[in-house]
Amino acid sequence: MTIDKIKGVLFGQAIGDALGLGTESMSKKEVELYYPNGLSCYDEIIQDYHRSRWNKGDWTDDTDMMVCIAEAIIKDKFINLTAIAQNFKDWFNGEPMGIGRHTFKVLAFADYVQYPQKVANVIWELSRGTSAANGGLMRTSVVGLLKENVEQYASDICSLTHYDPRCIGSCVIVSLLINSLVYQNRELSYEEVVSIARKYDSRIEEYVELAKKDDIALLELDECNSMGYTLKTLGAALWILWHSKTFEDGLLAVVNEGGDADTNAAVACSVLGAKYGYSSIPAKYINGLVEKTKLFELANNFIDVINKLQNQTIKPNKIILMNTGEKPWMENAEEKYPLCEIHFLHALSDTYEAQCWKDLLLYPTLPDH
Secondary structure, X not given: OHHHHHHHHHHHHHHHHHHHHHHOOEOHHHHHHHXXXXXXXXXXXXXXXXXXXXXXXXXXXXXXXXXXXXXXXXXXXXXOHHHHHXXXXXXXXXXXXXXOHHHHHHHOOOOOOOOHHHHHHHHHHHOOOOOOEOOOHHHHHHHHHOOOOHHHHHHHHHOOOOOOHXXXXXXXXXXXXXXXHHHOOOOOOHHHHHHHHHHHOOOHHHHHHHHHOOOHHHHOOOOHXXXXXXXXXXXXXXXXXXXXXXXXXXXXXXXXXXXXXXXXHHHHHHHHHHHHOHHHXXXXXXXXXXXXXXXXXXXXXXXXXXXXXXXXXXXXXXXXXXXXXXOOOOOOHHHHOXXXXXXXXXXXXXXXXXXXXXXXXXXXXXXXX
């Protein structure tokens, strides 16, 4: 079941991306004009200048960047932010099609790989804190397939290019949704999603509320001035999760709304893949993918790495314990954290800060293989 869902996430992302290209940047009226019966398969995608640059059934930058993350995890067998940044830069240097403006600005920096999050912060500050594009969210699905520290990894990987708290919160929500569906077979409740949203930015909650309503049109996914907004894409994914009865039902619903349809569908269908699994996806969408073979190989390699990590006892090489006033706070520390270098900090003036830092695990150093 878990393997079926992991494959469902990866193929769901690619399928939503590939079919969503057919209505990308269209208004709802334009979708109805070009696809009177609705877009439902790759062969129907019109071949205007924009879409003719890809073969029918090919994915775009959304899945390209997800693959960059997955390949770094497969190679290093843990989260190496520098390796992920390097993969992003190598992909960028290949002059990919469809790259978003914000992502382009970040990856164009000569020293991006050395200081990715600093560069992302600079670009965000130059926008006066207004840039909240969905380029971080579009690739986060694979982060939800990790077994541990998903919230932290989702935040860190998002901020390699997108620094706005709305972007980070969106990535965290979708990654945790996927993780819960894959490994616990459980949807996060509306209340749980709202609770996560409030940790990052109050503006996220509005789109969570819109996603609970019956009409997807309330999200205005085709509104020209907000196409590519991370909260629109988050809202689309939540709406599809909460209202669709099947994978195909959700896929077609989001694709035929237009707007930034490839990204909206990539994210929404990765979540649907986590919910319904690979086995629920109609064969025509899988078989029609141009890079189907590559994606099968990626999925199998990723599953192999996840299984190996799951069977290891991975210890952090360093741990910090803070004195929060609880007694006995140092008792049995060596037994609780064997093979670790333990540091005890005895005083913090701010009680809240102390509580937040209690039992802080630093990023683990994994065994060499």
